[in-house]
Amino acid sequence: MAGPPGRGGIMEGSPSSRDLTDVSRCLVTGSRPSQSAADVAGLLFSGVRGLVPRPPSESGDLTCISLTLVDRITSDLTSRSLSPALTPYCGDILTGLFQDMDLMSQLIHQFQAEDQIISHLAAKTASTCVFYQLHQSGTISPVWQQKCVQAFHSSTPGPELDACLWSLTEVLKRLLKGAHRDVVGTLLAALDSSLSALCSKFLPEDRKEGTVERLADVTSSSSRRRGTTLCLLLDLLEVLTASSLICGAGVCLRSQRMTHIHSSALLTAVSCSSQYFVKKRALLLLKRAVLQKAGEDWALGEDPPPTGLRHEHFRSDANMLARSVLTAVAADWLRSVQVKSASFFGGTRQVRGEEAPKPDCVMLRAVSLLLLKSMELCVQTAGATGVDGASEVSGCLQSLWVFLRRCSIQLTEDTHRCCWLSLLFGDQDDDMMEAAKALFSIFLHHRLCSGLDDVAVLEAACSSGCNPHCHFLLLLQSVSFDHSILLDFLISTETCFLEYFVRYLKYLRADWTGFTAACGRSGSSDWRLSLQQSHTASGGGDRLEVTWKGEQDGAEVSSRVQPAGVTVRLAAGCHLVEYDSSDQSDPENMEVSLEEPGPSVREKSRFSALDVKQEIVGQKQCESSDSEPNSTLERRQEEGPSLPSGRAACETLARAVLCMSELREVVTRLQTKKLFPYNPSSLLKLLAQVENCA
Template sequence: MEAFYRVLEQLYKKILLGAPLENDSQECAFYLNLPFSAQDLSTSNFLKWPCVHHGNQASSVNMGATPTPLASINLKMNFQVSNPRDIMLLQLTVIKMMITKILSKKMEFSMKEKYSDIIEILLKPYELEYKLISTFHASDKLLSHMAAKCLASLLYLQLREKAIVNKTWTTFCLKTLSNYCESNTTSYCLWTLTAVIKEILKASCLQKAEILQQFLTSFDFLFEVFYCSVFSQHFENYQDTSLNPKITNFLICFLELLEILIASRIHLKLYLTCQRIFYLKIFCALDIITWPIHSLVKKKFIILIKRCLLHKVGEDVLNTSLPSLIERDPYLDTDMLALGNAFLQAVNFGWLKQLSIFGKPSHFGGSEVQPGDTSLLVPDFIILRASSLVLLKSLEIKVHNCTSADEVKAQLQKFMSELLNFLKQHLQSSLNLHHHCEWLSKIFIEQDDDMLEAAKASLSIYLKLTRAWNEAAKGMTQEKETCNHQTHENGLNPHCIFLFLLKNIGFDATVLLDFLISSETCFLEYFVRYLKLLQGERNNFSNVCKLFDTAELRDGVHFSSIVTSHVEERSNNQATRQPLFCGTNYHALLPLTSDPTTSRTNMGQKDNQTVKSKQPNLVICIDNTPSPRASQSLVDYDSSEDSEEEKVEEDYLSDIKQTPLNHQVNTKIRETVTVTGEKNQSNLESVARLLDPKEFSTFSSFGCETALSSIASQTVTSHKTFKCLKELEKAVSRLHRSHLFPYNPSALLKLLKHIDTINKNMNLL
């Protein structure tokens, strides 16, 4: 046995070095011949192996004829072989290496021919694929995994080199999918399918779509039945399914297969049933959150839905983003609508109430929560963010297919109230919402890409709502105020969301610049849409800024140089006698700048110092050569109509692939903001009407008027916002002049300058 192993070790070293094999292909294949079945892996059956019947042949094989000094390589493989398992593992490793060498472009043609001959001998006389499949039944997980890797490489080799699908594999696959059960064999079957599809997607050949279609067609008709069978299971026969590794492994393999199938649809423009089934029959799968299974499976399931709705399936698996120019998917709109409607229908039936988002605390050492002790339970923010974003994206799809303002309003109130109640129920006390629009920044503060996707979706919903409402109201002021109130009440006012974003980054223009340069978020698309909105809603934005300032004053936040000491004294004296908004209940709608755990003194100190935020590294070129994308141009945002915001970005921004440049330079664009002025009562009255027209009658009182009569006409929040945008404009312009910006921002600069002009004109009035 040891002599047989030493021959395999020499063969391994030769293939690793790329040294020529002096021996005949038949002799090499003899040593790589696997046992016939899993039962033959036992030591007692070792002598029954075909290769062992010719044990004396080992000494006649000349494996040492090579000019390369093998002794110079320390592979640490010289250990005592005690069982045939070690031999089989080495055989599988060598076979996998040979297939990899055949697929490599750097390998010499003569060596590829040699390896191909050996593989052909293993396939035909020795039935390699049948033996690999038989290994799936073994109890040894390492052997089964290595066999699955070998089989996946072998199937891909036959597809790429000969354009054929292995018949033995096809028969096994069809039998496994038709006789569904949660077994290791089924899991390895699914894993192998996933691995082959990944190899096809990663390949550089031009016929990837044809190769994949040929591979998937053989079981496409059966996959729908298998899919429905999987999600019709509830595992009632298992006492503790969550701890059953076999079921957990099977479901994870199945979800990974679904993900790679959807990714292949996106990247290769194929629309087979197995690639669309998750969109069309998602409703039967949503009950998975109630199953007694491992929380990891539920988390992967929700994240898969999120990636489908964001059209980002496969980015992590393939380490690549979508191609900049993609052919239109003829079924995408229908499938996305089916997915969104099914999810909203499940939410309407109480899906969120059934979703458990509490996980074990992350203590070093693995501390467990004792039964009945819920004090250590913390929400799983991955599930919280993913489920919130899925609902928001589904609602976006839903409202864009509504035909009337009343229908949009009904959908908005129904599902956003569900979401806000769900979040209030699970948020910790330090993250309680004090403004309905604050939910987005609270939930997504640690996940920039999801935060900006949620902000973009909320803005899209707002644009649809305002257009539908404007068409129905025909310019009526009261109806417009009601529309504004609805967006505040449902946590979707775009100005509040943008201001909370700026507050979270300390109004730091360098962070916005980092977002603009980064290709990891959709900030550019969101930012362009919001700036276009801001041009037409300057008054609404000012009112929201006044709300922010009023809330900060209410919480005792003192801005340096905002008001005179006389006004501060009057405000403090009246604040001790009565609330700022007398006779109203605006606590749930007005934005707060602090958490309940933050003291007023600390908040006052916080405003007088520079807010600390993350410092992005701006990746730029140091030479003076123009960026390769300098010739590209963003759309002229001022040239499009307001009703075409989404189409503008879809047509132009999808063509801009923001790529990092070569060197890093740290930049700082910070300045302490101080303002002076006064705020008049008429502005506060419009703010009150914006919040709640029904309660406006109780707003006015002598105490409230005198307390706020000296605040600036241009609010502190407004000043900080436009100052931040101005600093951003200067930074982008400076980088663009030096040819250091990754794309041509001329149209973006034009839009920022227009916003600055509007702001200056408003201040002159």
Template sequence: MKACFEVLEQLYKKVLLGATLENESHDYIFYLNPAFWGQDCPTATASECFHRHGVQGRPQPPRAKSAAIPVASVCLERPSGMRSAREVMLLQLTVLKVMVTRLLSAETDSHAKATYRDIIRILLKSSDIDSTLTCMFQNSDKLLCHMAAKCLALLLYFQMREEIALSSSWIAFCQTNLSEYPENEKAVYCLWTLTFIIKEILKDTCSQKAEILKQFLTPFDTVLEVFYNSLFSQHFESCQDTSKIINSLIGFLELLEFLTASRIHLKLHFTCQRIFFLKPSCVLGVVTWPVQAFVKRQFIIFIKKCLLWKVGEDLRGGSGPALMPPDQHLDADMLALAEAVLHAVDVGLLRTLSVHGKPPCFGGEEVHPARERVPGADHVILRAASLLIIKSLEIKFQNCVSANEMKVDLQNFMAELLTFLKPHLQPPLQSHNPCEWISRVFIEQDDDMLEAARASLGIYLKLIGECKATESLTQETETWKHHTHEYGYNPHCVFVFLLKNIGFDPSVLLDFLISSETCFLEYFVRYLKLLQKDWTNFFTICKYFDVTESKNNRSICARSRPTELSPSAALRRHRNARASASWASDASAKPPSQPGTCRETSAMLQAESPSPPRASQSLVDYESSGDSEVEGTDQCSANSIQVSLHQEPRKKFQDTVGTSGDKTELSLEPPSRPLVPKQPHTPFSADSDTAPDDVSEVGMSYRTLRCFQELQGAVDRLQKKNLFPYNPTALLKLLKHIEAIYNESMDAL
């Protein structure tokens, strides 16, 4: 055994480096066959075992050739003469795993690949290695079981790549164990092996991976459906050993994610790929089981990924959904999933979902004993549950034609969601403007926040389109607009809260535009196209924000400042009071003394505001004609995908920002000349001897447009230097048009 271990150590070092082997391929077969060391050769020397078993009738490899391989110091504290059969088998499996990995890698030398391929092919033909590795699943040694499963998965994947028929014994083993669950405990290793193979297929860059996956899934299509039904039909409360169920749940959830990802991206239609969409209530039911929080968290996140088309995102090298042609079958599956989620919420999912307990921490869930854990909700679950509802509503509304049905659903489900969130948000949401919920819930997760904002905007656009098509009376439309505030999905409020959260910092918006990790480009373009048509409502909402901020500031100043004012300060307060009264009178004939109810908010938001002149021409949407939201959205998705395809200019941009000494070139500060005239009214400013220069002391509409100006200038400068990762021409046109609307509306005051 000493000689065999030394040869395996030397072989491991060579294969790890991807080096060409000096000996003939047959000379390595004996050392790599686990059957020799797992059965009747636990203590024999390499020479004795070799002569006892032989390999295709070939003599033992010459000692000189074996010694020619440089010895690698991979070993270990125990003297080499005392190596156990377990250590030899673990090293064998490691060498096999690394050899197959090197063989599948494009970086390995072609001569070395030829030798590795020859060795693996001979090993597969000369021994029943599939059965040998499968038998190791019964071993009580968990490390040996894991290594055997990983090595078997790689060998099976190699067989499919080389168009070698899969072992019938292994297929039968998986079919038997999966169909006999939960009585059979070896099903978890079958799940792990299947998951690994499907993952490798999805990662493969070859053009035939859809055919490879089709060949692989054919024998398991029916049995995986049987396992799915058996796994989720168990009564968790009555099980004595719940750890086995949890292991099976976690193992199958990973497999289910890759099956679903292959369903979306490879356009296959096996039942096992669609089983989650066909029976989503089984997975949703786990959320109500009395299992650990991390299990519920993983299942909710999985459902969220499916609704956002982000399953398997790690295999695509980006988090944004890939641009794909329409798929009616997939759209039907997504609609079924969305309706199942809404049905679960309707029957009380949120009322039974507990988000208390230990919130997740970086690196685990335990806190150092010397520190106290701050009590609070699990915001991972809060974010995922919120996205489930808002995204499911959007998907359902895309396939819904009744405006009344949409209004009823919005009222019911958004009220349920806001009720669910209310006790978990501290400080509580503003009762007069619940639209803040998106910014508050998703403050720590930019990508989810923008997904929620995009879904909310999609709901608004769909509903307003249906209202315009079916309603002739403006009174009903105005009533519906009030509901958008009451139930937290008014797009202008959502966007203003987003800007407030980032401090109206254009550099954050620029980062969102450059990054391929969020859907901000699509959301931003769709919102700007809405803003140019709905400027009046936006301006009214900004005034309402100004009134609210003014009242808050006055309350703070009254508690912290002396009552006596200087003459100049008193004069400015008088002017500001007049301006406040003017704006408030525009907003409402009788401003509420305490804006605490939605009815009062609705009355204020009904106010008339200056109507901007009609734009001279429609905005240029992304290489499409008309005002079709669908066309604009599709093209924006394409542009967001292009971000990841332009890594070189993005790198140039990052390098330039990091090394350039010319800070003014890439600064986000506006040009010296003002692009927007100073706001004629600067209400609600703090008392001081000079006029307010800080942008935070002027109205929301001005701060928003100032942010747009600086963003426009930064994008324009980067584009001129060819540092922007995609063509932003249409985006710049939108920003310039919004600026023109603002200037004209200010001139009309």
């Protein structure tokens, strides 16, 4: 049977087809093919061009095999993972392909293939070859670079533009992970104007009439390819943003600032795109940009440089992004943000019976963090300039609560608003700490500008959901007052817990009365309801529930381990620091048992110390209550059943104090043995001062 026109019409089993298959088998198994390096190079080149004779049933399979083999050989040579016998042989193959046959031009030609698999494999192979040539000669392929410039300037959605976007993204990732920062600057300088033109086409900066229509046209449902192209552009924007953090002051190009410059258009894309995956991708890009965590999924080991080394536009760009967000919220942007039901493997989970649909918590958290961090930047800028931005921030915060209540039926008006932080971020430690830190900054700014006394400030903070005492107490409850989990947070670099914790302890030592009030509030009905609903509100994530009862005046103590990462650590019975390795530790106090609902060994061994601490704190609390003015006591009594008994408040306070006391003791022990990763002297001093407050 004859093949398609131009394919040679060779029958299956022809020498050319069989030879290429043999080469593939040999290279995959690590053995040397019988053909010479020049012959193998010729076969691979013909395969990439689609000229290897094959029957119709094989379609583009041999082209894909050829591309895959070139990619594998190039990757193995770059990583030096080949055997000594194969290394010179494969090097000769690539020499023939690149120098004698101009393989890169053929790879780029395949970018425009209608077969998406071939187009993608060509882009993948070209990226690998670009990186290999960089290692060999220290230069970027001019043919590949020129094709990217042409595609970006034309800005025509299609396979070629998609392949160029993906290829550039991949090359930049490899350069950044390989610490080739000087090459990054050279490459981006050559592409800067073309990338600017591309972003202006897909993400128009202006707010003139027709901007929304242009964005809607770019991501119209009639052309899913346009949505795919935009998502590839968003991936590239994240890499460009990450490069500005990783390269620091060494490189400062407009293309690296595109996410911030086009932030208004990205917000419009979130609200106006007809495709949900585009909305979500744009929102996640903005979230990572405002958190300064662009590239966190792939930039392993590449920590952003210190603030002093960042480029000259860093602060102005951050303020530009924050201002764009607050302006959009003031223009009712949140009303147009769509949040679908939570997705699972295989699609959206079916709702059974009267079960409420679970919202997409990834979207909810992204929106919340974007707003909270933008508000934090706003108040920091306002504080530096002496401007009071409290009213604007307060309005934005209220808009956020309305949005969350609209999108999640578990968050009702009866729910204490400070609990929303724990409900929304309970299974994402890093996001929860970022949100808590942002809300703390917002609270401190409001406290400074309001002119209210401490009691009124805290009451207003609770109504706005930003009382730092409530947030810290909820954090302690979510980890069952387990000091070892707080120690994990202190040591881990995955969250900003250390920064948050130190700032909060400084405030706590100055406002102990506010913390004791929060402990009393923890027994209120709206607080308890929130904790009971935390599993449902989280969007269906599985978490371990730990319940134990202590015989303390008949009181039942119940706690839930909410963060998913924390749950894993508890279930495994291990921590970042193995306390049993210290001869000063008590092994039986380190044991964690979650096999039954009763108290664990840890909790049983703690009861005696807890009882003693409760008596001490309880006595102080009662003495404080006896000395309060009658008007204050009457006001508290008028609040009625919403407040728990004084005994329950003392119990919560005692557990919190004991947790921090145990944390101080274990950090001191580790510091003594020189096992702590940094100098904790300031932290230990703060913890000791807090203990004295009790």
